Amino acid sequence: MLFAGAVTGLGGSLTLSQAPSFPPKPPSAQEPEAENPGLPSPEKRMLDENNKNIRKKVERLYQLAAQLKEEVDKTDSAKVLSLSLLKKAEEIEKLAREIKNRSKG
Numbered sequence: 608m609l610f611a612g613a614v615t616g617l618g619g620s621l622t623l624s625q626a627p628s629f630p631p632k633p634p635s636a637q638e639p640e641a642e643n644p645g646l647p648s649p650e651k652r653m654l655d656e657n658n659k660n661i662r663k664k665v666e667r668l669y670q671l672a673a674q675l676k677e678e679v680d681k682t683d684s685a686k687v688l689s690l691s692l693l694k695k696a697e698e699i700e701k702l703a704r705e706i707k708n709r710s711k712g
Contacts, residue, residue, distance in 0.1 A: 657709060660709065661706055661709055661710060664702055664705060664706050664709070665706060667702060668699060668702045668703060668706065671695055671698055671699050671702065672699060674695060675692065675695045675696060675699065678691065678692050678695070679692065
């Protein structure tokens with residue numbers, strides 16, 4: 608019986624000292640965001656920058672369209688097409704294409 612008690616005591620101490628310990632989890636791509644919630648992800652920063660760029664180009668497009676309208680109102684386009692009018696129209700087309708392509712991603 609003495610032997611059985613020693614084995615039981617020994618067995619009990621082994622189970623306590625050999626409690627399963629898990630190795631630390633390797634850092635994943637998602638964890639840095641959880642650690643630093645104030646910092647946006649690179650994808651979010653790129654999308655935000657793209658959005659700002661599109662807004663800036665749309666504002667420029669609006670300004671050019673307004674200038675083109677003013678020039679058309681001032682001149683008789685049935686008789687004369689000014690070079691600046693054509694250049695503004697081409698710049699508007701180019702800017703509209705850039706906005707369209709950037710919006711597609």
